[in-house]
Amino acid sequence: MNELGDFLRARRSRLSPADAGIAVYGHRKVAGLRREEIAVLAGVSADYYTRLEQGRERHPSAQVLDALSRALDLDDETAEHLYRLAGTSPGHSPAPVREVVSPALLQLMDHYTSTPAFVINRTLDVLATNAIADALFSPFAVADNLLRMTFLDPAGRKFYAAWNRAAQAGVANLRVAAGHDPRDPRLLELVATLSAASEEFTAMWTAQDIRGKTQDAKELLHPEVGPLSLTYQAFDVRNAPGQQLIIYQAEPGSASAEAIILLGARQPRKTRRNA
Incomplete structure (x- = not known):
């Protein structure tokens, strides 16, 4: 299971170069932005970002998540979801859910x-x-x-x-x-x-x-x-x-x-x- 990588990949595919202010020359074969482009926007290496998407890196820092949130143009609620997937938000350990109503x-x-x-x-x-x-x-x-x-x-x-x-x-x-x-x-x-x-x-x-x-x-x-x-x-x-x-x-x-x-x-x- 690679929830973090799946999420990053899905959100990246929804951003167009125009959304990110990236000039396009010629035909593009991929939907959305390339990994390298998101990496540049977030200020991380392309190799590090690739490892995030592939699930080989599962513990990005809060600073990296902030940068990814900006690069992916996430709203506050979606950015909070990103933090939870990475396990770095405050109180990220899931609390047990009560199934019986008081x-x-x-x-x-x-x-x-x-x-x-x-x-x-x-x-x-x-x-x-x-x-x-x-x-x-x-x-x-x-x-x-x-x-x-x-x-x-x-x-x-x-x-x-x-x-x-x-x-x-x-x-x-x-x-x-x-x-x-x-x-x-x-x-x-x-x-x-x-x-x-x-x-x-x-x-x-x-x-x-x-x-x-x-x-x-x-x-x-x-x-x-x-x-x-x-x-x-x-x-x-x-x-x-x-x-x-x-x-x-x-x-x-x-x-x-x-x-x-x-x-x-x-x-x-x-x-x-x-x-």
Whole structure:
């Protein structure tokens, strides 16, 4: 496994000479920048950079990583991912992830009676849901993992109105998990399962996009209540590293807000999931 080298190679291939201010003469046979060009931009030798990509050098210094981040034009979140892959960021040793949601958090979720709330871990496994989240995810055979639901459950293609955008965002979220612990058995199992079943997942995973949870709108299509336009907030669970509480919300007074209320009324039964 050479996560660091794979990441550097993927990001290098996405930069054009024009992006880096490099003059081009004649036809180029490679996509993106050459190793030698990135090495020059980062101020390291071509041999050293080649060893990084090939996995023969696995412990670059913080100064080298800073230089590579600038040369590859990485944003802050993606640069942090690079540091984690190299094992040099503060607290880089992966903390054990708790898979059981605390009773206090479950009780808090019970109080969200008019909006979906659920808890996920770094690999996007759904650990717990409130009643409206159960109703929201009812089109799926099993609401167990957001990426499996997106790529492998036939309902995913209809549920996510902007499927491609939702799929890319989910894969980029999973890349963050890979930065925390590339050897996590659950991560490896999930990636293997999705790769074997979906060429689209494989292409998105190979692209090495990095993106944590944002506040982007979710455009959903529920078979019972129709279109839903929702925003969401993601909260880290302080006493359970790796867990996040996700809360969807609709604009007050909107058609989506009315649909959410109707959806909740149609499924009063409460279920919870704990790994």
